[in-house]
Amino acid sequence: MTTDTPAAAGRTESRNGRTESRNGRTGPRIGRTEPAIGRDADRLLLSAVRRSGGWAGLLVLAALGSVLAQVLLPAVVGSAVDSAMSGRPDDGRITTCAAVIAVFIVCEVLSDLAAGRSSAAGTAWLRRAQLAHLLTLGGRATARFDPGDLTARLIGGAADAGAAAEAAVWAALSVLPTLTSVVALWLIDPWLALTFLVGMPALVYFLRSYAQDMSALITRYQKVQGAIAAGFVEALGGMRTIAAAGTTDREAERVLRPLPELSGLGHGFWRAQTRVASQSALLAPLLDVAVLSVAGFGLAAGRVTPGEMLAASRYAALGTGLGMTAMFLGRLARARAGGGRIREVLAEPATAYGVRALPSGPGRLELRGVTVRVDGRALLDGVDLTVPGGTSLAIVGRSGTGKSLLAAVAGRLTDPHGGTVLLDGVPLPELSREELRGAIGYAFERPALLGRTVGEAIALDDVAEADRPRLSRAAAAACIDAFVERLPDGYRTDLRDVPMSGGEAQRIGLARAFAHRGRALVLDDATSSLDTVTEFEVSTALTTELAGRTRLIVAHRASTAARCDLVAWLDGGGIRRIGPHDELWALPEYRAVFRPDQPVGEDRPADEDRPADGAGPDAARPSPAEVGT
């Protein structure tokens, strides 16, 4: 009954103690808006059900038993009451009633247990399958889907889909009580069935108007809530200013200004509910009274026994439970949608690795005719590039010329549409995963810090005591050692306790790359958030301590390019020039690459994985070369 629905307002989802973030519910970033719920999805759900180890089968049997007992109960209770009132000893009807009740209880208990167990098993299986696949997809998964959306598929989607068996069973069976109620009422007295059938539509109508009332209110409520949250985030972002100005209370006042409106809308929910609650408090019992009256006349006429009168009243109540069917159908639809969303992820083809090992070599990196298309446009078009083993090569070019894409292709984070990439003569796809990832290390502009501790974030592995010196050396080369040593527990400090600035995170990411023992290193704009002094020190480490490795460095600053052995200048889908920075510097167009005069954030194509807010530390920063003298 809707009387029991508390004001469900600002939250999107909450069942079984689980909540999901609202933005997690947005569709995939590219292409399709609604995942197709197809046969594949249903097949996936069936696989999940099959993985539940017999619990789903038990669920079907127990639920069926429970529903059959449930529809029998009013009749057998009524007949037991008649028997009891006859004043004679039990003629078996009371025993039958007790037996049906016992069956009902056993089936209810078993179906609860089986539903919970099959959901848990199915959900876990779907999650494991998804995780395993996501890990093989790597960054391609997050290029195809929004990360928040992927998490929602893994958490909410799998939970919804895991409950498919339960939802399907109950959706199918919950129609039974309503149908049998009408039949039972008819069997007791046709007038009863007619009374019921007239009363029901009114009930359904009133419930529907309620849902419409609420959705408009919910939208407005969430909007006001969003306004408060936005003000809060704004103030948190400016906390240092606010703290210095001593205006914390004033800011709180400002953020909370829309609160009265929120409160007013909240009361609006209750008003909407008051209407429907009093309606249903009226309708269902009045239906009962009507059925009882009609049954009463039957009793007076001798057509109906007292027990049947009671049964009629119970059947009328059982018959109004059609709302349950709607609920389970809704859950089933959600389960199928969840299955479809998971299926979509699983349908992305995984990266295939070869089996070959690398010969010993200096780490010569070769791109042959590499072509990569984004949205049908060839951003890299037949690029040939060789980085001699042990040398450093800078990739420069204006925004949107495919620098990050080239860096991704060079270490097989993504496969080119045409051409090959070779490391010491071996095409990357022929290498085994371990061999490839062991040979090429990466550092990014915005590294993701994974693991529980700072040490794990650098090692991306469990950290043994023996690894410490290696980690410290890498941290020192990335100029983050002092930072880490000042933390309460050093390398063992919990990552969650160390919120980092962009520059600090970037240096952890650099340390991770420096700790890597491969023969080649790709730095994708990995020093962009460092101030000039720190960048200088990191670059020094790059040219001294890591001198033996092949280094491919995507650079935005002239000083970075200047310190590399060679510079490849990307322009118009290919390499325009290659040579030492000093030579290229003579060309005005080359110098213009480093000048930040182009509009930022307007027309950056999708391949550059930086956010387009233009607020990056070097959004408006001139190259060092131009400020100096």
Add this chain to the structure above:
Amino acid sequence: MNRTPEVSLRTELLAPLRRSPRVVVRLALWSAVEALPGFAAGRLVAGAVDSGFGAGRPGVGMAYLALLGVAVFVGAWATRQVYPRLAALVEPLRDDLVRRVVTGGLHAARTAPGRPDTAGVARLTQQVEIVREAYAGITMVVRRFVFSVGGALLGMCFLEPLVLVVVLPPLLAAAGLLALMLRSTTDAQRELLLADERLAAEAGAVIGGLRDVTAAGAERWTGDRLSTAVERQALAARRVARLTADRTLVLAVGGWLPLVLLLSTASWLTGHGVTAGGLLGSVTYITQGLQPALQTLVQGLGGSGVRLAVTLRRILESTPPEPAAPAPGPAGRTHGPYGVELSKVGFAYGPGAEPVVRDLDLTIGPGEHLVVVGPSGIGKSTLAGLIAGLLRPTGGEVRLGGRPLPADPAELARHRVLIPQEAYVFTGTLDENLRYLAPDAGPGDVDRAVAAIGLEGLVERLGGHRAQIAPDALSAGERQQIALARAYLSPADLVVLDEATCHLDPVAEARAEEAFARRRGSLLVIAHRMSSALRADRVLVMDGTDAVAGSHEELLTSSALYRDLTGHWRRPAGAR
């Protein structure tokens, strides 16, 4: 994470009830009226059968049922009165929590600067709503249970008191069993909730960093750890499933055993004067009163009770009660010009952590322009925070104009202004933003500040001082310029710019720094670019182990690091 203030959930949960006792009393009264149909149903059905339909007098039977109809109308009317009272309990709770999350979140961020707790947004939008919904749900369920069970038992008492002999024992047994199970049930639910959240957090982090996992070849390590989280969640879900089944069993005992007992003792009961209608009425009380009430109680308290407790605890723990007002600082301070003296100042972020600033002695003379340079992460911002009084030194003392820094933030703000790297511009008018630190400034003052920073173009583009501005629509550099003009306008005599010009182009940066240098009072600039150092009266070079101050020329001879930095700066490799 490591702060867990004492939180009394009971106090918080009862607070709404305690705050408005009159509402609670009215709610109880209307709930009692609402339970009228439940209370009367069995008695009236019994009457309708015994003296009406069963006795061949349908008119009397109809009269009884008409009475039941009236009771239903009265009950529905009471329902109308109940909801506004529930709203009056629940809505203020939400208001309170929102206020608490915002105020507490801002205060917490103030005392731990540089560590904004963005989880506060989830608390604001999600957790507060969970609490509101669960609180409303539980209030409703408990209320319904108490009044429908009470009504049904009372009804039976009036109808056939003897029936209670067979109905009460199983009901009490079920209640006892539920109470016994409560602990393990809530534990299991809490475990599941936490396992869900841990899994979501870990998976979210990994999914956000899939590219990095692939690049590092850390698939197996990551996969193993996530599988453990999945398994832990499934384990918790299995435990909850078992306990749910247990609860269903108890419910069945409490709800159905009375009926079985009633029917099997019927002949004994009728032998003791229980009528046919009395029996019928009792069955009605059990099936329409007791069973649904038990069911809602078990379902309602199982899930949402725990969710309420866990979520509310989380909100309360992360929003500690407001800190005590700071003790008033030394009064009677006159305005500058004054300098800053640091004597043996030290600072560390934690007891075990290595100090960021160690035994620093530094003087900024009245009207002096000092620039601090050094590698990032070396403690330049910490130094700015210490001088601005945002951080308390763990050793030594900072004095402003010869006196200790005032403890009251508002008082402190009249003497010094700090502009950090992340410029704070809020949604509001441009004028509100500019006069943030000087609400009493006249239009002429505002215009002078705008001109000094070179903001006229932006003011015009935005549509004048009264224009409403959205921070997101401004570039980082424009936001910084607004913050700079705000600082220029403030009454403070000491200006601290902590990389406050990093998003400006060199020309705009120079203009801003020169404007501040001409302004009355002292100026401390934490440099983002070395070019700032060239404009300073004096430069402080920080390099971790020690800090050296001097003029540009002095430092060129005395500091190797400074030589490196400036040398590197002035002779970039590309322009050799």
